[in-house]
Amino acid sequence: MHPITVxxxxASSIFIGLLFIVAIFxxxxxRKPGIYIASLLTFLLLMFFAARPYIHDYQFAKKKEYLNQYLINQYPNQNWEITRQIGRQYNRNYLLVNFDNERDWTYAYLVKNKKRICQGAWMPPEGKFPDEGKHYEVKDCEYH
Structure with missing residues (x-):
């Protein structure tokens, strides 16, 4: 579990504990409505922490689908693998792409929605520059 999640x-546990203490006094x-409210907030927080990973997986699946369609239009007759970086410190809008004909390169695509996709970062092999890649795209992600 990531330290931020912990x-x-x-913090949520302390907040809920304080709510129960206040409700008891x-x-x-x-007292009874206060305990009900504290219990309801406890349940909602538990549901939030339980559902969050599934929400992130759903968002990844949708963005992967959008990026796949984009890549089919940009690079027909090519194969690729789409992955994501795991961890809270990484932007969930960036998906990593490795093309089969360029295995040692990794391209990071910023996927905001179906119409807003652009190549935002490159991880070339050592000693190479990003513009030497076969799939290098020159677009400004800010205004795309």
Missing amino acids: IEII LPRRL
Whole structure:
């Protein structure tokens, strides 16, 4: 588990604990609704942390589909593999592409939506420059 996720879970646990403590010390007529509210927020936070990985996987699948269509239009009759970098420190909008005819190169595509896709980074083999790649695209990602 990523350290940021651990911090989020600890902070959420402290928040929920404080809510329960406050609910217990409320006047008798407000205690029961306070505990219900704290329980509801606990349930919602648990659902959030449980569902988040599945939401990220769904978003990756959609962006991979968009990028695949883009690459089919840009590079017909070629094969490639689309992956992503795992970890919270990486931008989820960047997908990595390795073409079969250029295995030692990795191209990172920024995929915002179906119409906004551009090549944003390159990882050439040592001693090569990005513009020497067969699939190097010169586009400005900011205004694409």
